[in-house]
Amino acid sequence: MSIYKSQKGREESLLLYDKQLLKLGKSFLDIYVETSFGKTHIVETGNKKGIPLLVFHGGNSTTAYNLLMCRFLLEDFHIYAVDTIGHPGKSDEVCLSHRGYDYGKWASEVIDQLGYDKIACFGISFGGGILAKLICVAPEKVKKSVLIVPAGISNALPISSVKMMIPLLQYRMTKKKKYLIKTALFMALHEDVLDEDTLDTVKDSFDNVKTKVGMPTNIEEQKLSGYHSPTLVIASEKDCLFPAKKVLARAKQIFTDCRIYELKESGHMHILPPSIKNTIVEFLKESS
Structure with a gap:
């Protein structure tokens, strides 16, 4: 079953995707990998000599838009920006359950198919939830984590x-x-x-797009016993979906090596201040 409302809608969505990707002004490669859940599309871009970084975008959104919002990562990092399976983009239109850990299993397979044993990861919103599930499923594959306004830590009632x-x-x-x-x-x-x-x-x-309302459910603390990698969690004070007060408190509780930051007076959709962009870059560049 298509994730789009019509074939015309699919074409319009992919047209916007390509238009936004070109606005990056950066060279990129289209990579397709096979997983047991379906074919997955990845945009490889950024600094090919930089630190490898796997990036997960927000729900009902695209990797192309996410890259525009995360231009600050392109100079220092070798980016692998994943099209979440079952969401707008060029991966297979196979919808996984937001409950359970299938998204984590899928993300783990993506890392394998890219040829990495371990890689730094970055996830926003729904993508943060995918990263949280990945940490539970394959903690040994996650070198560092940056989770921004993430699902899966302490979701609010919708x-x-x-x-x-x-x-x-x-x-x-x-x-x-x-x-x-x-x-x-x-x-x-x-x-x-x-x-x-x-x-x-x-x-x-x-x-x-046929909008998905369900966000990745909260991860279980007992599934994090094997995860000790450095983690940076950033949440917005007035986020209606994942409020900072709850998200940051639980993040400190469940992650053994965790730094937190609250975006004051910000909602779920936000603009990252330059100081926080620098914090993210420096965190990812630190040797661990």
């Missing part, structure tokens, strides 16, 4: 999804940009977060 329904219905009936913005603001809080690429991606998700 009350925000209910609040978004009215402006979302207004947008679907009228296709007016003002309702698109109003809907996105439940996640972004501040309008300056909603740049052209972000709004294009949100619009694509609402117009063309």
Whole structure:
């Protein structure tokens, strides 16, 4: 079953994907690897002489958009940006359960197929949840972890999804940009977060993709007994999905080597301050 609402929607979504990837202004390679869950597409880019870094994007979004938001990683790291299977992009349209640990098993197979025994990993939102599941399934394969506004640590009840329904219905009936913005603001809080690429991606998700509501469920602490790698967790104070107060407290509890940072006055969709970008880069470059 397709993850898109129509064939036309699929074409429009992939057109936006390619357009955003070109906006990077960086050379890249398309890699396809086979996993037991289905074929997986990966964008290889960044600094080929840099530290290898496996990157997981947010849900109902794409690797192309995520790379635009994470340009600060391209100079120092050899990026492998994965299209999450069953989400918009060029991997197989095979939907895995957000419960259990299938996403972690899939991510573990991706690492194997790329030819790495161990690699640093970076995940945002849904992608942070995938990384959390990977840490449980194959802790020995994760050299370091950066989790930003991550699912899978301490998820809030999805009350925000209910609040978004009215402006979302207004947008679907009228296709007016003002309702698109109003809907996105439940996640972004501040309008300056909603740049052209972000709004294009949100619009694509609402117009063309069968939106996934379920986020990777919270990982079980007992499954982390084999994981001791350095971990950096960044969460937003006013995130309606994964609030910093709960996420950071549990992260400190369950990860043995964990640094935390709270993005004050920020929502789930946010702009990382330059100081935090530098913190991430330096963390990933530190020898462990």
